[in-house]
Amino acid sequence: MVEMPGRKKKNGQEKRIRFSDDLLWGVHPVFEALQEKKGYFSEIIIQKDRQGARIEEIIAMARSRQIKLTFVSSIRLTGDGASRVRHQGIIARTSETELLSLEEFLQKHPSKREDGTNTRLMICDSLQDPHNLGAIIRSALASGAGGVIITRERSVSPGGTVAKSSAGALSHIDICQVTNLVSALKVLKKAGYWVFGAVKDDDASSLYDTDLAVPACFIVGSEGRGIRSLVRKECDMLLSIPMEGRLDSLNSSVAAAVILFEAMRQNVSAHG
CATH class of the missing domain: 3.40.1280.10 (SPOUT methyltransferase, trefoil knot domain)
Structure with missing residues (x-):
């Protein structure tokens, strides 16, 4: 895999995230929420193998708004409700306030x-x-x-x-x-x-x-x-x-x- 320009490597380990009500997942839902500024974001976690124009737009918007970006090798959701989630390699942590x-x-x-x-x-x-x-x-x-x-x-x-x-x-x-x-x-x-x-x-x-x-x-x-x-x-x-x-x-x-x-x-x- 070719590392996308401008991305900083974190560790190569799997990122485990406990399912909770402050998570938003999927490329299009995260993109739309960022574009329309629905809600507030404290962190966006992206698998390093996810590429494409929409992913790069998400990265650019996150950086312009100083939202923490974390790049990981893989994402695994745990806890009740996790099995129903298809995160497409991207999960955002949302905040209830600015x-x-x-x-x-x-x-x-x-x-x-x-x-x-x-x-x-x-x-x-x-x-x-x-x-x-x-x-x-x-x-x-x-x-x-x-x-x-x-x-x-x-x-x-x-x-x-x-x-x-x-x-x-x-x-x-x-x-x-x-x-x-x-x-x-x-x-x-x-x-x-x-x-x-x-x-x-x-x-x-x-x-x-x-x-x-x-x-x-x-x-x-x-x-x-x-x-x-x-x-x-x-x-x-x-x-x-x-x-x-x-x-x-x-x-x-x-x-x-x-x-x-x-x-x-x-x-x-x-x-x-």
């Missing part, structure tokens, strides 16, 4: 709002559980956060399951997707934000002893691994949530909620 670039996001959410109050943002570092992401989005909206930033790689897309888990909040809050979170944090700090990372370290600052009445970005990490080391180095301060009993950590969505509402409490008190 995914803003960091530039667009910051234009809408400067560190200080017009009324002089501080903007608060929630950042999810490589979160892969759609139920956790949905719950975090719901807490972010309820606590007055301006928006949520997610990573493009190793992160669940805000599709149907996330939308359901957010109980409608996904439609009312801005979501930004970034390719390189470390670079994005540098930009956010230059824009006037303080970056706080949630960790379970004994030497981290207690949430309740930390001044959060500032323009703030709060980061929670993936389930199990937490915040990645390079992301952690970009944090201005590391936060821990004091707990009693034998548990040493909280679910990421619970930790995010505790932090977001403490930050809301402090900001309300500060602005009286």
Whole structure:
């Protein structure tokens, strides 16, 4: 097989995808949805042996809209409903909401709002559980956060399951997707934000002893691994949530909620 020009090789392994309600498949359905801009896309996965004018048009449209493209040797759908799918070597992950670039996001959410109050943002570092992401989005909206930033790689897309888990909040809050979170944090700090990372370290600052009445970005990490080391180095301060009993950590969505509402409490008190 001749490699199509401009395509970057990933690995030669089979791509396994669990069937879910945020998938769109088939050459013509994906092409039509892209052309008519029906819905939003977080990733398009294409088998490297699929060629033709329509495939190249899909690739061109995806690149012009900065949609992640993944080229694989083969695609295998798993789970309930997968046997009925004829994907024709192309599957798109759809999103229930528009995914803003960091530039667009910051234009809408400067560190200080017009009324002089501080903007608060929630950042999810490589979160892969759609139920956790949905719950975090719901807490972010309820606590007055301006928006949520997610990573493009190793992160669940805000599709149907996330939308359901957010109980409608996904439609009312801005979501930004970034390719390189470390670079994005540098930009956010230059824009006037303080970056706080949630960790379970004994030497981290207690949430309740930390001044959060500032323009703030709060980061929670993936389930199990937490915040990645390079992301952690970009944090201005590391936060821990004091707990009693034998548990040493909280679910990421619970930790995010505790932090977001403490930050809301402090900001309300500060602005009286």
